[in-house]
Amino acid sequence: MGVAxxxxxxxxxxxxxxxxxxxxxxxxxxxxxxTLVGGLSGLAYDPACDLYYAVSDDRGSIDFPRIxxxxxxxxxxxxxxxxxGATLLxxxxxxxFERGDLDPEAxxxxxxxxxxxxxxxxxxxxxxxxxxxxxxxxxxxxxxxLPDHYLPAGEGARGVRDNHGFEGLSLTxxxxxxxxxxxxxxxxxxxxxxxERGSLARLLEIDVASGRVKGEYLYAVDPVPDVPIxxxxxxxxxxxxxxxxxxxGLLVVERSFSAGVGNRVRLYxxxxxxxxxxxxxxxxxxxxxxxxxxxxxxxxADLEDLGVDPDNIEGxxxxxxxxxxxxxxxxxxxxxxxxxxxxxxQIVVLAASNVLGPVPHAPDATIHDIQGADHVSPFVGRCVxxxxxxxxxxxxSRGGQAFWMQDPLGDGDPKxxxxxxxTTPDGLxxxxxxxxxxxxxxxxxxxxxxxxxxxRLFASDLRLEARRQAMPRPVVIGQDGLEIPQPEVxxxxxxxxxxxxxxxxxxESLEGMLVRxxxxxxxxxxxxxxxxxxxxxxxxxxxxxxxxGGMKLLGENSNPQRIIIDDRLVADPPPLRxxxxxxxxxDGILHYSFGSYKLFNLGPxxxxxxxxxxxxxxxxxxxxxxxxxxxxxxENLSAxxxxxxxxxxxxxIADNLGEPxxxxxxxxxxxxxxxxxxxxxxxxxxxxxxxxxxxxxGPRYVSRSIDPVDGADGxxxxxxxxxxxxxxxxxxxxxDRPDCGxxxxxxxxxxxxxxxxxxxxxxxxxxxxxxxEGRSGSxxxxxxxxxxxxxxxxxxxxxxxxxxxxxxxxxxxxPRLEGSRARRTEEAEVVATFVKELLDRHPSAxxxxxxxxNDFENTEPLxxxxxxxxxxxxxxxxxxxxYSFVYRGNSQVLDHILVSESLSxxxxxxxxxxxxxxxxxDRASDHDPVIVRLxxxx
Numbered sequence: 031m032g033v034a035x036x037x038x039x040x041x042x043x044x045x046x047x048x049x050x051x052x053x054x055x056x057x058x059x060x061x062x063x064x065t066l067v068g069g070l071s072g073l074a075y076d077p078a079c080d081l082y083y084a085v086s087d088d089r090g091s092i093d094f095p096r097i098x099x100x101x102x103x104x105x106x107x108x109x110x111x112x113x114x115g116a117t118l119l120x121x122x123x124x125x126x127f128e129r130g131d132l133d134p135e136a137x138x139x140x141x142x143x144x145x146x147x148x149x150x151x152x153x154x155x156x157x158x159x160x161x162x163x164x165x166x167x168x169x170x171x172x173x174x175x176l177p178d179h180y181l182p183a184g185e186g187a188r189g190v191r192d193n194h195g196f197e198g199l200s201l202t203x204x205x206x207x208x209x210x211x212x213x214x215x216x217x218x219x220x221x222x223x224x225x226e227r228g229s230l231a232r233l234l235e236i237d238v239a240s241g242r243v244k245g246e247y248l249y250a251v252d253p254v255p256d257v258p259i260x261x262x263x264x265x266x267x268x269x270x271x272x273x274x275x276x277x278x279g280l281l282v283v284e285r286s287f288s289a290g291v292g293n294r295v296r297l298y299x300x301x302x303x304x305x306x307x308x309x310x311x312x313x314x315x316x317x318x319x320x321x322x323x324x325x326x327x328x329x330x331a332d333l334e335d336l337g338v339d340p341d342n343i344e345g346x347x348x349x350x351x352x353x354x355x356x357x358x359x360x361x362x363x364x365x366x367x368x369x370x371x372x373x374x375x376q377i378v379v380l381a382a383s384n385v386l387g388p389v390p391h392a393p394d395a396t397i398h399d400i401q402g403a404d405h406v407s408p409f410v411g412r413c414v415x416x417x418x419x420x421x422x423x424x425x426x427s428r429g430g431q432a433f434w435m436q437d438p439l440g441d442g443d444p445k446x447x448x449x450x451x452x453t454t455p456d457g458l459x460x461x462x463x464x465x466x467x468x469x470x471x472x473x474x475x476x477x478x479x480x481x482x483x484x485x486r487l488f489a490s491d492l493r494l495e496a497r498r499q500a501m502p503r504p505v506v507i508g509q510d511g512l513e514i515p516q517p518e519v520x521x522x523x524x525x526x527x528x529x530x531x532x533x534x535x536x537x538e539s540l541e542g543m544l545v546r547x548x549x550x551x552x553x554x555x556x557x558x559x560x561x562x563x564x565x566x567x568x569x570x571x572x573x574x575x576x577x578x579g580g581m582k583l584l585g586e587n588s589n590p591q592r593i594i595i596d597d598r599l600v601a602d603p604p605p606l607r608x609x610x611x612x613x614x615x616x617d618g619i620l621h622y623s624f625g626s627y628k629l630f631n632l633g634p635x636x637x638x639x640x641x642x643x644x645x646x647x648x649x650x651x652x653x654x655x656x657x658x659x660x661x662x663x664x665e666n667l668s669a670x671x672x673x674x675x676x677x678x679x680x681x682x683i684a685d686n687l688g689e690p691x692x693x694x695x696x697x698x699x700x701x702x703x704x705x706x707x708x709x710x711x712x713x714x715x716x717x718x719x720x721x722x723x724x725x726x727x728g729p730r731y732v733s734r735s736i737d738p739v740d741g742a743d744g745x746x747x748x749x750x751x752x753x754x755x756x757x758x759x760x761x762x763x764x765x766d767r768p769d770c771g772x773x774x775x776x777x778x779x780x781x782x783x784x785x786x787x788x789x790x791x792x793x794x795x796x797x798x799x800x801x802x803e804g805r806s807g808s809x810x811x812x813x814x815x816x817x818x819x820x821x822x823x824x825x826x827x828x829x830x831x832x833x834x835x836x837x838x839x840x841x842x843x844x845p846r847l848e849g850s851r852a853r854r855t856e857e858a859e860v861v862a863t864f865v866k867e868l869l870d871r872h873p874s875a876x877x878x879x880x881x882x883x884n885d886f887e888n889t890e891p892l893x894x895x896x897x898x899x900x901x902x903x904x905x906x907x908x909x910x911x912x913y914s915f916v917y918r919g920n921s922q923v924l925d926h927i928l929v930s931e932s933l934s935x936x937x938x939x940x941x942x943x944x945x946x947x948x949x950x951x952d953r954a955s956d957h958d959p960v961i962v963r964l965x966x967x968x
Contacts, residue, residue, distance in 0.1 A: 046275070046299065046384045048360060050336045052109040053378040058370020063116035065093040068368040070375055072137035072199065072271070073345030073361060074145070077390035079413040079472050080350055081114070083166075084363060085137040085147060087344075090129025092368055095119045097137065097145070097168065099411075102349065102361055102377060109379045115474070117168040119147070123523060124169065124842030125480055131157060135344070136199035136271065138208065140238070141391070143412045144171070148210055150195025153182040159195040161210055161236070166411025167475040167483055174241045179216065179312040180234075188218045188312075197344070198272035200280070201238070203386045209280060210234040213268035214251055218313035223267045225254045230314065230324060231269050233280070235302075247307040248314065249300065250324040252284060259290025271346045275385050278302045282327065283362070285343055295340040295362075297330040333378070341376040342367065348387055349379075358387040392470065397437045400473055400485065403445035404527050405538050407485045409473040417469040417487065419450065420499045421461045422544055423599065423619050423632065430455045434542050434619050435467065438502040444512070445529055447485075448502070449542025451621070454489040466496040480841040482534065484622050485541065504544040504617050507593065508566035511546075512536060516573070517587030520844045533590030534840050537627040540620045545629065547593055547618075552610040552638070553581040554919035556949035560597030561628070562606050562635070563919030564616075577910045578947060579609020579641045580921040583886070588839050592919040595635070596621075596628040608916065608947035609641030625838025626918065646943040648688045650963040652761060657818045657964050659825070660690040661880040661925050663957035666746055668703030669714035676722040678954030683756075684728030686944050687961055692816065693756040694827040696809075696882045698735065699749035706748030710737040716754060723756075731756040734764055734788040734814055736774050743798075744806040744831070753812040753827040753881065755788065765815040765822075776813050778864070782822065782872040787815040791826060791864045797856040808853070811861050819967030821876060823933075824868065826861055828881035830854040830891060851890060854883070858891035862898035869899045869930060876966065877930040882957065887912070887923050900928035903939040903962055914958040916946040925960045936965040 060067040071087035084098045096119060101112045118126045119134065136148040144163050151159035158181045163171040182189040190196070190212055198211030214222040214229040223229035228251045235245030251268055258265040267286035275281055280300040287293050308314060308322050333340045341364040349359035364376040395414040402408045419435035426432050431454045440448040452469065461467060470491040475483035505511055512529070513536075520534040521527075529536040547566045554563025565572055565581065572589065574582040581589050595616060597603050614636030618629040652658040664679060683693060701714040716733040724730050735754035745751035757764055767787040770776065776789025791811040792798075798808045809829040816823045831853045837846035861879060868875050879900055885891045887905055896902060904912060904926050913921035929937060939962045945953040 046330060046382060048297070048331050048336075048380045048382050050338055051104065051379045051381050052107060053338060053376065054109050054111060056111055056113070056375035056377065058366060058375065060113065062098060062113045065096055065116045066368070067098065067113055068092065068366050068370075068375060070098075070363045071135045071344040071365045073347040073363050074137045074139040075347040075349050075361075075388060076139055076411070076413070077350070077388040078392045080390075081472070082347060082349070082361070083137055083139060083145065084345060085134045087133055087135050087365060088368070089133050090127065090131070094126035094129070095132045095134055102379070104359070104379065109377060111377050117166070119164065120169045120842070122170055135195070135197050138199050138201045140201055140205050143410065146199060146201065146208055148196040148199040150193070150197060150213070151182070151190055153189055153192050153195070156182055158182055159190050161196065161199070161208070165406060167406050169406065172241070174236060177243055177310070179218065189216060191217050191222065194222060194268055197268065197270050198282070200272050200274040202274040202277045203388070204277060206238050207274070207277065208236040208238055209272055209274055210236065211249065211269045211272045211282070213270065216313075218315065220315070223251050223253055225257060225265065228253050229268070233272075233325065243309070245307050246309045246311065247302060247305055248322060248324040249282065250327070252296075254286050254288060255294055256286065256288040256291040258288040263289035265289065270344045273346050273348065275299075281330065281346070283343055283346055287342070293340050293342055295333045295343045298327040299330050300325050300327045338378055340364070340378070341374050343376070343378070348382070348385060351387055352381055355387075357381045357383045358385055396441070397435070397448050397450045398441045398443065398446035400450060400487065401447040401541065403443065405482055405524060405534070406475055407473050410475045411473065413470070413472045413490070414487075415470050417450075417471070418495070419467065420502065421463055421465045421467060422449070422501060423630070424461065424463055425599075427460060430458070431460060433461060436502045436543055438500070445527065445539055447539055447541045447543055449540070449544070449619070451484060451486045451542050452489055453486060454492060458489060458492045459494055461492070461494070462497075464498045464501070465494060466499045468493040468495055477842070480837050480843050481625050482538070482622055482840060482842055502544055504546040505540055506546050506548060507540075508548050510548060512540065514591035516589060516591050519588060519590045519839055522844050524842065524844055537620065537622075537840070541622060543620055545618060545620045547616045547629065550593075550612040550616055551579070552606045552608055552612070553579070553592065553921075554594075554916055555608055555947055556603055556606045556951070558950040560601065560603055562595045562603055564593050564595060564612070565591065566593065568611070574910065576913060576921050578643060578943060580913070580916060580947060581919060582909060582913065583920040583922040589920055590839065594626050594628045594918060596630050598630045600631055600634055603635055604638065605949035605951050606638055607641065607643045607949065609643055610638040611641070612636045612638050622840070626840055643947060645686060647686050648940050648942050648961050650938055650940055650961055651688055652691050652963065655819060655965060655967045657692070657762065657823070657966050658688070658690040658961060659692045659694070659878055659880065659927065659964065660687050660959050660961040661694045661882070661927055662687075662959040663696045663829075663882045663925065663955055664698060665955040665957065666697050666699055666703075666749055666751065667715060667719065668699035668749065669701040669718055670703040675954060676718055677726065679719065680722035680726040680728065682944050682954055682959065684723050684726040686942055687959055689728050689758065690961055691758050691761045691818070692825065693731070694825060694880050695754050695756060696827070696829040697745065697751045698754045699746070699751050704746050704748045706741075708740055710740050710750050712737065712752060712754070720756070729758045729760060732759050732764065736788055736790060736812060738810070742807050743809045745809075751809065751829070753809060753829055755812070755814050755825065755827060757816065761818070763817040765817060767815070778868045778871060780871075782824075782868060782875050784813060784815045784824065787813070789813050792860050795860050797853070797860050808857065813864075821966050823876045823878065823966065826865070826877070826879045828861065828879065828883055830857050830882070830884045832884050851885065854885055855890040855894055858894040862894050865895070865900060865930075866898045874932045875930060876932050878927065878933065878964075880927040880960075882924055883926050884924055887926070892926065895928055899930055901931075901934050902926055902928045903937055904941065904960060906939050907941055911941060914941055914946060914960060915956065921946070925957055927960050927962050929962070929964065933964045933966070938963040
């Protein structure tokens with residue numbers, strides 16, 4: 031390969047020399063941490079860890095804006111690149127940046143672990159360019175103020191031009207100065223380059239300590255060197271990256287592209303010594319003649335002359351030393367624009383001499399140093415040395431090991447955890463519980479979406495110090511140790527860390543440590559995931575317990591003191607019910623996963639003293655003047671469900687619910703269940719249910735439902751869930767009005783009556799349609815017209831959108847957002863409009879709106895329905911008995927029955943507790959049914 035030298039400027043007193051060592055390409059379909067690798071537009075090097083960070087310029091069209099951690103090394107004469115992980119970039123709320131709002135193009139890393147990112151902005155949308163400080167966990171820390179003349183203004187008359195904003199960014203070796211480069215001229219400075227003329231880009235010099243601009247310079251971009259084919263086709267050139275070689279010297283990448291020809295990449299050396307610059311000048315055109323001179327530059331290399339066919343090179347960083355420090359790796363990386371068929375993620379490794387390289391330094395650290403008094407480690411992304419502790423639990427040993435270790439002495443600070451999760455690669459010594467060890471490695475914070483991060487040390491070296499050491503004493507959670515505060519989960523935006531005030535902080539201060547729960551009482555039964563939710567100290571300090579031993583979800587108090595016991599270490603927990611009390615303490619490791627802090631118990635759970643929880647039975651019965659109506663979510667019942675499931679559901683309807691006259695059911699799947707084979711009919715599913723109820727001693731019910739469009743109504747993939755009515759024909763009559771359109775939409779007509787029965791309420795409304803490509807819609811409200819005691823009754827069976835996608839309670843964004851509620855409110859508004867029209871035309875109409883509304887009493891969806899003239903009857907149930915669902919230990923109302931004024935007087939309601947408080951292995955559904963008795967007729 032060729033060699034190039036600098037003729038004019040010198041970096042260390044000698045001309046820098048670069049030569050090509052090797053190159054490779056990253057596969058265009060490579061995925062890391064569920065993200066597609068591509069758009070690699072900036073590169074930074076961490077000498078302590080010998081790792082690189084690459085930023086993707088994906089604005090969110092493929093995945094959320096992100097950075098990658100990767101290893102680039104020479105193995106013999108071949109360069110190898112391994113992508114180790116992806117980190118999402120997060121805004122000040124802790125959420126990933128909204129799609130389209132951030133276009134990161136360049137990245138730099140300081141010695142203290144601060145990442146600097148430059149984004150070129152989206153001027154035509156009014157999004158300005160940005161230079162900001164980030165943590166290595168991806169969280170934004172500060173946005174640096176920029177001079178106004180870089181910002182979009184005056185309808186495109188000023189600021190950076192579209193797709194030619196900040197493309198280059200670099201820190202000087204002493205870490206005191208940050209240089210930022212535009213790709214080409216600001217709009218007010220002149221045009222972009224073309225075949226005939228160059229362009230005057232700007233170099234911005236920022237003082238790191240103060241964040242203030244201390245210099246601006248012009249950089250002369252060359253004209254486009256190659257005529258495109260045909261000559262009228264696209265061609266461009268600009269600065270795509272910069273690298274500070276010294277405090278006053280830069281290496282600049284000029285990258286051009288001409289259609290039909292390809293890319294040309296040239297490296298230039300720039301010296302700022304003696305340059306006066308144009309600091310504070312808004313437009314060089316305002317300075318008149320003669321115009322200020324650009325900085326001096328000299329050619330270092332044209333990659334084509336070095337034998338490289340360059341792609342879209344946009345990143346550059348100095349790497350590890352070569353030949354005993356006489357040379358250093360100079361790594362170039364390209365942006366494939368997510369077009370792997372025509373562009374590549376190219377990596378070119380050069381050897382550069384006479385350059386100042388970064389100095390590796392991995393500080394010694396203790397476990398509490400690493401954990402820090404915060405949710406994010408102060409050492410995140412950095413390598414540390416000589417971390418000591420005792421192994422408390424070994425999780426596994428497949429391709430290395432995963433285990434927890436703890437400092438048995440600690441620092442005495444209750445805010446800092448003394449436990450740490452560790453993973454080791456294959457080849458390091460295997461450890462056992464009780465080993466005292468010393469580690470070297472890299473600190474990581476792993477998280478998904480809006481979950482809180484988990485601190486982890488990825489070990490690069492391990493030394494065994496001693497065997498069979500005593501275990502640290504577990505920290506007691508509860509009144510004899512650390513009490514978890516309530517009701518506050520975390521401070522707004524997690525800006526304050528205080529375990530005495532906030533539950534998330536209290537749990538975080540114990541992350542990875544041995545803990546003990548005394549007097550555990552079950553408030554969340556054994557789930558299908560092997561989790562049991564308990565309260566410490568017998569639950570004596572809970573704000574409100576239910577009549578049957580659970581814990582009521584009350585308004586803003588999410589009961590954050592709940593402790594989820596997870597079976598990760600000891601499988602097959604016993605089938606525990608709400609209210610059961612464990613007869614001994616539970617010891618375990620405190621960890622965080624799937625949006626919650628969890629206790630991984632170290633041994634089998636103690637025996638339980640049963641609360642004697644009996645299945646509920648309604649006292650409500652129908653007669654000649656009273657009709658009973660129930661709502662029941664059947665939890666994905668399909669014709670392929672086993673006989674036992676049908677028998678359990680049938681027994682509840684025939685016995686515990688006392689044979690309601692009408693049962694509005696939800697989550698009825700098609701006849702092939704989750705098999706995604708195009709089947710939409712649920713005739714067999716409903717037929718099996720009707721037969722099972724009759725076999726259980728109930729009446730021979732008749733069903734009505736409407737098949738959904740395949741894959742359009744959400745729920746389990748392939749299941750095609752829908753709502754349905756079951757009714758006892760000896761007690762009520764269903765009014766069939768089949769003459770409706772293909773969409774089965776029902777409207778109100780005189781009588782009152784429905785134009786379509788069974789029918790759907792405004793099924794084409796956007797509230798029930800998918801908002802994003804690849805997502806499913808929501809269940810359409812099912813409406814039916816019935817006759818009882820000579821009177822018409824109109825039922826609307828709802829299953830509103832689920833809470834999927836809402837922020838976790840223990841999440842990064844505080845206060846948490848429940849985005850799904852807005853969708854449910856919109857769906858409720860559609861139903862409210864339908865009901866209001868019916869009641870406006872017929873004020874005495876008997877209307878029942880019921881089902882799984884996936885929301886609590888007194889929330890917006892229920893308020894919307896209430897404003898239409900409906901009363902939520904479940905609010906008549908005493909608070910300690912008002913719940914139909916138990917989620918992670920919180921007893922809550924999701925199922926409702928609302929009635930119009932004509933049915934309100936004398937209405938009775940009961941919530942029949944037969945499922946929600948029972949282990950998944952014993953129950954028929956995850957919902958309890960709700961039943962009402964309504965007075966109808968004379």
